[in-house]
Amino acid sequence: MGTNRVARMCAFTPSNSKKKTVWIWTENKQVMTAAVERGWNTFIFPSNRQDLALDWSFEQFQISEEQADKVVVNLLDWQVIPAENIVAAFQGTQTTVLAVSKTQSEAQVFLEALEHGLGGVVMKVEDVGAILELKGYFDRRRDVDSLLNLTKAIITHIQVTGMGDRVCVDICSLMRPGEGLLVGSFARGLFLVHSECLESNYISSRPFRVNAGPVHAYVVVPGGKISYLSELKSGKEVIVVDQRGMQRTAIVGRVKVEARPLILVEAKVESDNESYSILLQNAETVGLVSPLHGEGHQRTTIPVTSLKVGDEVLLLLQGGARHTGIEIKEFIVEK
Secondary structure (H helix, E strand, C coil): CCCCEEEEECCCCCHHHCCCEEEEECCCHHHHHHHHHCCCCEEEECHHHHHHHHHHHCCCEEEECCCCCEEEECCCCCCHHHHHHHHHHHCCCCCEEEEEECCHHHHHHHHCCCCCCCCEEEEECCCHHHHHHHHHHHHHHCCCCCECCEEEEEEEEEEEEEEEEEEEEEECCCCCCCCEEEEEEECCEEEEEECECCCCCCCCCECCEEEEEECCCEEEECCCEEEEHHHCCCCCEEEEECCCCEEEEEEEEEEEEEEEEEEEEEEECCCCCCEEEEEEECCCCCEEECCCCCCCCCCCEEECCCCCCCCEEEEEECCCCEECCEECCCCCCCC
């Protein structure tokens, strides 16, 4: 960075970004304030603006000339391939490589190169919006590899209904047995719908697909939000969950909406008297994930065509009131 100086404030780093380093390169005090409020507390100042470094040092910053374990690169032309080369070259070392980024999109390229990504980014921006977008990116990934608290529910009612427009969600990742999407008619209780990764005698497996339900149904997406299945499209993201509640983010590659016969499934949880429901295509390849029971071989899914009253499935229970997919506290009745 030449004669640029680094100022570092004594502050905590939020857990969602602890694995990645974020430095801010700016002359805009609003950007600095927004960054500090979001836990990013290391700033780069050009040598001709030492007044900024001194000014902010009065705000409990510490001036640091030494960042020997950090390497900053500025990729002016190509970005993806050089970033991948750098990740490979520095893998297993103690050096953290940061790439200069001007937008959240550029930062994402660097942070995800070769799956592991660079050690961090230097956001060279003068716009508060770029800081907010980067924080949103980290927020959407803060729950990846963390456990959701799934609840065992008992099937109470099954009814063949009629035709409806159902949604197949094809993601850009392969799913394993026990994995699927959280879907439901009501936000307060979402069923874990299994992927089509299992082999059968009649159709090849589709480990990238979840036959998720009708267009009206909710599905869990990153950032603690839900979306209507009808709103999903190529490039959007969903949360894939397994039997244990482990979650990961996946990109939607394609969505297919077709008219198919539907079946209504209702379930209850022993600890409350609420009824939870989902509509699904009435087909052997569509199933709900069942709870784990001890060790050894586990049943992962129950096809809706074989589902019986008394069977156990997995639900995610949460607040029912939503506004544009965000949970809010208000009185609501859904049935």
